[in-house]
Amino acid sequence: MEQKASQVVLLGKWTSGQCSRVALALKLKGIPYKYVEQDLTNKSELLLKNNPVHQKVPVLLHSGKPIAESLVILEYIDETWNHTPKLLPHDPYQRAKVRFWVNYFDQKIATAIYPVFRSKGEEREKEIEKMNEIIGVFIEGLKKDFGKEEFTYSKGKCLGLLDIVVGTQACNYKAVQEALKVEAIHPHTNSEFLSWVDSLKEHPLMKETLPPHDKLVASFIDKFGLLN
Ligand SMILES: N[C@@H](CCC(=O)N[C@@H](CS)C(=O)NCC(=O)O)C(=O)O
Incomplete structure (x- = not known):
């Protein structure tokens, strides 16, 4: 069309x-x-x-x-625009599963970063811990429902709804870390999540679409008053 x-x-x-x-x-x-x-x-x-x-x-x-x-x-x-790449799988059960985890991501993970931004000291550490637990549940759930390959992007693979939703949000994690001056997503407990996200960043259209790193760091610092 x-x-x-x-x-x-x-x-x-x-x-x-x-x-x-x-x-x-x-x-x-x-x-x-x-x-x-x-x-x-x-x-x-x-x-x-x-x-x-x-x-x-x-x-x-x-x-x-x-x-x-x-x-x-x-x-x-x-x-x-019903042509390929299809964002959702054909099978209704698989579609339901994707929608479930996309909603989990939006409701639980994407929102968990705000209390981290807004807190300080011990309270911030607790919020970071909570967010990492939520990410852990996400990854275990995805592995159970789709198997490991489905949430690992490799060159040439079409991005689906989950890749799109997770990638456009979580590929900015280094900007979040730089603004907070802390490793908010634990590399030891959530290494699979981070390697998925890092691989998504390699997709040329993802790269093109993500906001510029430095500009985003500055906007987080400004929005959440993170200078001191
Ligand atoms: N559930 C909505 C959330 C959209 C949303 O929160 N948009 C923000 C920007 S990221 C906004 O427009 N905020 C303006 C406001 O809250 O007044 C979606 O997924 O589209």
């Missing part, structure tokens, strides 16, 4: 993993799109009109029709 960039517009914010996952999915599918950066401290009429309920990015406009919520958008992309 041929697409004009003007038919597909992504309203986003460069620091947002949820926006990067949509950008990456569009690139993987080969869909041209126009990107419109949003100022979340002064929300545009365009954003408020197209996501009046949550007033958040990302929002995808397809021929003027708005779709909000990144996971909803990713499934919309996969169904609308």
Whole structure:
């Protein structure tokens, strides 16, 4: 299906993993799109009109029709541009499993970093411990449900929904560590998670989509007041 960039517009914010996952999915599918950066401290009429309920990015406009919520958008992309690479597996049970773990990642892991950013000293150590336990449960669950190969990216392999969601968020872990000045994801307990994420970073479109490291470190320091 041929697409004009003007038919597909992504309203986003460069620091947002949820926006990067949509950008990456569009690139993987080969869909041209126009990107419109949003100022979340002064929300545009365009954003408020197209996501009046949550007033958040990302929002995808397809021929003027708005779709909000990144996971909803990713499934919309996969169904609308129904060609390969498919983001979700064909088998309904496998699809259910992927959705389960994607939701686990969003609800448990992606949110676990905020208390780490916002705490200090012993409290921060406890939050880091908690986050690492949650990541451990994730990896063991994925191994049980999909086997080890499914969550190991190797050159030439197509990225699926889990790779996209995990990669666009977790590939930034070194920026988080630099801003916090601490190894927030333990290399000894979560080495499999880290090696998966490091391998995802090697995908050319992932590399192209991730925000610049130094700019992201500076934005974390600024947002969470991490200078002292
Ligand atoms: N569940 C939403 C979360 C989106 C989200 O939290 N967007 C943030 C940027 S990362 C936002 O727009 N924040 C603005 C606000 O909360 O007012 C999704 O997956 O799309």
